[in-house]
Amino acid sequence: MLATFFNPNFISMNLESVDKDELFEEMVEIFVRGGEALDRAAVLDRLFEREAKMSTGVVSGVAIPHAVCSEVKKDMVAVGISPAGMEYGALDGKPVHIVFMLLFAQGNASDHLEVIRKLSLILDNAEIREKILKAENARSLFEMICEAEESL
Numbered sequence: 811m812l813a814t815f816f817n818p819n820f821i822s823m824n825l826e827s828v829d830k831d832e833l834f835e836e837m838v839e840i841f842v843r844g845g846e847a848l849d850r851a852a853v854l855d856r857l858f859e860r861e862a863k864m865s866t867g868v869v870s871g872v873a874i875p876h877a878v879c880s881e882v883k884k885d886m887v888a889v890g891i892s893p894a895g896m897e898y899g900a901l902d903g904k905p906v907h908i909v910f911m912l913l914f915a916q917g918n919a920s921d922h923l924e925v926i927r928k929l930s931l932i933l934d935n936a937e938i939r940e941k942i943l944k945a946e947n948a949r950s951l952f953e954m955i956c957e958a959e960e961s962l
Contacts, residue, residue: 812928813956815912816887819844821948825892825909830899833890834858834875837911840888852881853913867900872933874926876912885921886913889951891943908933908942932958 822840827833834857838850856877860866867873888911895905910929914922932938938958945951 812887812925812959813952815885815925816889816952817844818948818952820886820888821951822888822890823945823948823951825890825896827892827896829897830861833873833892833896833898833906833909834861834911837875837888837890837909840890840911841886841913844888846886848913849881853877853879856881857911865899865901867898867902867906868930868933869900869902870933870936870939871895871900871904871907872939873898873900873906873909874912874929874933875909876914876922876926878914878916878922880916882913882915884915885925887911887925889955891945891951893943908939928959928962931962 820840825836827836834854838853841848856879857875860877866875890909892907895907898906900906941954
């Protein structure tokens with residue numbers, strides 16, 4: 811299921827952002843570089859609106875920012891790795907190293923919840939998080955996530 815929403819073109823192995831504001835812009839740029847035509851300002855507005863409700867920095871160095879955007883035509887996932895970590899305002903107060911940004915088209919809330927559920931299950935595993943951080947390149951990270959989903 812997850813492989814239908816993203817591909818290695820939507821993965822950055824070396825995020826440069828130092829905080830959440832920069833991160834959201836950098837992650838939206840991943841979608842644009844991957845070939846998606848997005849209204850950056852509108853997408854950023856939706857992401858910050860969602861984030862204002864509660865931090866999506868969940869636990870153990872992981873953040874899953876997400877938003878439903880009328881400007882988005884299909885559901886998409888981008889992945890970013892921050893080797894140095896960044897200040898995110900995470901619920902556990904720790905820096906974030908792994909980011910999965912999800913942009914959802916309007917409608918089909920059950921699919922949206924299923925994607926978040928699967929990612930949460932995968933990222934709850936410390937061994938998988940460690941492997942993600944040590945991935946050699948975007949392709950290997952992509953394959954690792956697909957394999958982790960298959961083992962659920």
